[in-house]
């Protein structure tokens with residue numbers, strides 16, 4: 001991933017501590033009774049600065065939590081208790097360094113945003129920005145979004161799910177690692193409330209086609225457009241990555257609504 005957290009090229013781990021978040025990550029030996037599942041991310045090394053560590057120590061216990069797997073019987077998170085209010089909840093999968101997360105949460109203070117990421121340095125950058133900008137409608141979960149959706153989110157509860165620039169895994173032999181597959185889309189559809197929205201964006205034409213097929217095939221979802229009456233904004237900020245790395249590359253935005 002580049003400095004702004006946008007493009008994680010699978011296999012391009014950076015120096016530092018191993019950035020692992022769940023027991024199912026590649027690189028760890030599979031338990032004989034619980035074979036490792038294929039994940040959409042790869043363990044990588046990252047470090048955070050002393051300043052980021054200071055913010056992390058202060059804020060993570062309040063604003064962050066670790067993803068839970070099936071071994072933990074706690075059940076779905078109580079978002080009203082966590083945010084201290086009752087508001088529509090949007091889950092962002094793979095927030096990177098949280099550039100879009102922060103801007104969209106600031107633009108929609110009446111929504112509560114849960115940012116999920118396996119990459120600790122990205123979460124540390126987002127935490128520092130939350131601290132700096134005094135934003136109070138973002139919470140963070142570290143770990144695999146599939147675990148989060150499966151074990152921490154109640155059915156029919158989310159107003160939106162955002163997936164911006166998911167790793168495209170461009171090689172054919174890696175396509176099985178793409179996050180947005182029929183199973184994940186079905187899980188997302190299950191966790192959305194009726195009228196809730198999935199918003200995906202990608203600059204990879206092949207993955208865009210794949211996501212479109214998968215979303216259109218999910219019976220609980222119907223395609224909508226940015227001009228439709230939606231319960232959340234679909235205006236993404238143009239990030240540094242988009243301005244530089246994607247100059248001249250088309251971004252495909254895909255939107256579905258869960259049947260009302």
Ligand SMILES: C[S@@+](CC[C@H](N)C(=O)[O-])C[C@H]1O[C@@H](n2cnc3c(N)ncnc32)[C@H](O)[C@@H]1O
Pocket residue numbers: 001004005006007008039040041093094095096097098099100116117118119122143144145146163164165166167179241
């Ligand atoms: C290409 S980056 C895009 C980051 C960000 N959405 C953006 O637009 O800048 C994809 C991110 O998704 C994260 N990711 C991939 N699979 C994930 C999963 N199953 N759960 C949580 N995060 C995941 C990666 O760690 C990476 O930071």
